[in-house]
Amino acid sequence: MKSLKNKVVLSFITIIIIIVVMLQILFMVLLRNHYRNNTEAILLNQLKISSELYSKYYSYRSLEENVSSNVDAFWNTTNAQVEIFDVNGNLLMDSIAVIDKQEVKEPLDVKEALKGNSSSWIGREKYYKDEVLAVSYPLKDGEKVVGVLRYITSLSEVNSTIKSITILFVAIGTIVIIVGAIISYFLAGTIVDPIKSLTNVAEKYAEGKLDVRSELTVHDELGKLSDTFNFMADEIVKREKLKNEFISSVSHELRTPLTAIKGWIITLNSSETDKQTLSMGFDIIEKETDRLTNMVEELLDFSRLTSGNMKLKKIFESIEDNVNYIKNYLTPRAKRENVDFQVFCQPNIPEVYMDPDRIKQILLNLVDNAIKFNKSGGFVFLNVITDSSNLVMTVEDNGCGISKEELPRVKEKFYKGKNSKSQNGIGLSICDEIIKLHNGTFDIESELGKGTKITVKIPMITDRNEVVDEQD
Numbered sequence: 001m002k003s004l005k006n007k008v009v010l011s012f013i014t015i016i017i018i019i020v021v022m023l024q025i026l027f028m029v030l031l032r033n034h035y036r037n038n039t040e041a042i043l044l045n046q047l048k049i050s051s052e053l054y055s056k057y058y059s060y061r062s063l064e065e066n067v068s069s070n071v072d073a074f075w076n077t078t079n080a081q082v083e084i085f086d087v088n089g090n091l092l093m094d095s096i097a098v099i100d101k102q103e104v105k106e107p108l109d110v111k112e113a114l115k116g117n118s119s120s121w122i123g124r125e126k127y128y129k130d131e132v133l134a135v136s137y138p139l140k141d142g143e144k145v146v147g148v149l150r151y152i153t154s155l156s157e158v159n160s161t162i163k164s165i166t167i168l169f170v171a172i173g174t175i176v177i178i179v180g181a182i183i184s185y186f187l188a189g190t191i192v193d194p195i196k197s198l199t200n201v202a203e204k205y206a207e208g209k210l211d212v213r214s215e216l217t218v219h220d221e222l223g224k225l226s227d228t229f230n231f232m233a234d235e236i237v238k239r240e241k242l243k244n245e246f247i248s249s250v251s252h253e254l255r256t257p258l259t260a261i262k263g264w265i266i267t268l269n270s271s272e273t274d275k276q277t278l279s280m281g282f283d284i285i286e287k288e289t290d291r292l293t294n295m296v297e298e299l300l301d302f303s304r305l306t307s308g309n310m311k312l313k314k315i316f317e318s319i320e321d322n323v324n325y326i327k328n329y330l331t332p333r334a335k336r337e338n339v340d341f342q343v344f345c346q347p348n349i350p351e352v353y354m355d356p357d358r359i360k361q362i363l364l365n366l367v368d369n370a371i372k373f374n375k376s377g378g379f380v381f382l383n384v385i386t387d388s389s390n391l392v393m394t395v396e397d398n399g400c401g402i403s404k405e406e407l408p409r410v411k412e413k414f415y416k417g418k419n420s421k422s423q424n425g426i427g428l429s430i431c432d433e434i435i436k437l438h439n440g441t442f443d444i445e446s447e448l449g450k451g452t453k454i455t456v457k458i459p460m461i462t463d464r465n466e467v468v469d470e471q472d
Contacts, residue, residue, distance in 0.1 A: 005192040012184030013177070020173040028166050035158045039133055040120050043151045046078040047118070047137035050149055059141040067092045081152040085110050085136075087145060096127075109136040113148040116140075122155070130156035194222045201229055210237050257288035301361075301430050312355040312437050316464065319352055319391060320345050322360045323384050330367050339371050340379040349384070352391050353461035358434045365427045366395040366454055373452075374399035390440075390457040398451035407446055431456075 058066045067084055082095040089106035112119035113136035121134045132152050139147040194216050204212040210233050216226035264281040267273060273281070301310065323345040334341035363382070370380040374397050383394040402410060411432045435442045438458045446452035 003192075004195065005188045008188035008191060009181070009184045012187065013181050016177055016180035016184070020176055024166075024169055024173050027169060028162070031165060032162050035162055036122070036133065036155070039153065039155070039158055040135055043078070043080060043133065043135040043153060044118060044120075044137065046080070047135060047149055047151055050078075051137050051139055054139050054149075055141070059146070063087075063139065063147040064092060078151055079153075083150040083152065084139075085114075085148040085150065087114065087147055089114060089148075092147070107134065107136070107150075109134055110148050110150060112136065113138045113150075114145055116145055125152070128154050128156075130154055130159055191222075194218060194226070198222070198226060198229060205229075205233060205236075210240070257291050260288045261285050298426065298430065310433070310437065312358060312434075314353050314355050316351040316353050316462075317356045319349055319354075319359070319384055319393075322356055322363060323382070325360060326363045326367055326382065329364070330371065334371050334380065337371055337374070338376040339374050340377075341367075341371070341382075342379065343382045344384070346385040349386055349391070350460075350462040352458070353464075354391075354438060354458060355434075358437075359458070362431045362434055362456060363393065363395075365431050366456075369427065370395050370397040370399060370452070373397070386460060387457075389460055391460050393456045393458075394453065396451070396453045401448045401450050401452055402444070402446035403448045407444065410444065411442070 054066070063084070063086055082093070083091060084093040085106070086092055089110055107121060109119035109121040116138050118135065118137045120136070122131055123134075124130075125132050132154050134150055134152045136148050136150045138145045139149050197216060198214060201212055201214045213233065214226040214229045216223055218226075264285050268278055268281045323343060327341075327343040331341055367380060367382055374380060378398050380395070380397045383392075383396070385392050385394075411428045432442050435456055435458070440456060440458040443455045444452065445455075
């Protein structure tokens, strides 16, 4: 398997090679065109001078006569090979006389020049080793084309110069690629090495070594990922601690009623137990059994919520029935605790689409906590009203309150406050999940030593037509 570092280096080098090659091809094309265009411009300028000279001083005579008597005038301005063609495209003169005039066919650039335009051609001639550049220009008598003057020069020096410069730039390009490869190797290291470090940390986490921390200090995305790894490890440790405390707390909570039940069973099993003791024992066993049942139900609810298997059984029902149940169920306990428990429910609230058992569970939990964490002589107020679009349920007390440090975490799973009356730490988290399943909101306001106010809002769905699709 290829390492990530090798892949990154290879990618960098590939990009560098592509860029260097493209730039060199572009440069060589531009360089060749530059030198050839310069050579063509020089020949064209020389041709214009010779053509103007012919038009001014020699045009009174025919081209053939001028070739015979004034031929030197046509190549005094150039070192190139000079050819002269008549108006029919026949070669009249060649300055180097290397070929028979009869063998020369009318070149394309000459044909274009006979039309009155300058023209050039690059190709090979058998009497030159390298490519040649030929430039043709019309000779005129006034506005009439009487022939063509053609200069031919070898491109050997131009090509040699281009070749030398090309070799130089290929060498420079090779050096750039080598240097780029070296730099790419180190740049890849700055990317891959931190990833390797984070991978090692992740592997340690997988082995259960949650005390390991990433030590990356870079200020980029990898640095942020490193901080996230460390934060994740801290949270896992905290959750593990909370889970262990939760298991310990639940074990203790289960042991207490089981111990009481077992003790009374032993007592009631005695032949000396009187009727009054039997009645009291059975009453305690029943209460402790109910307590165990409630704890198990709460644990089952928590399990369903965390696994996403909890399903609401929504129906249209009056919230007033639930409020009255809470009032009747918890008023005796509030009196035993010497807590003033007051309930208000707005009259004539329409039936709301909800899961009544779950709403009842929420109110029981919230009011039970308000009573539990209150003091003798305190008060608990349950208020149920509606606003423009929500069913609003408020539980307010003047109990011990919650500190600013604990308040953001009280709805977390397994979290137990510092108060000695705190139990398994899942009650509020279950309420929070049930409220979310109702698309509601759950807000807690509290001040240590002064009390707590909890507001639950559930969307008011009272039109049965709105829930047809959901029920289907």
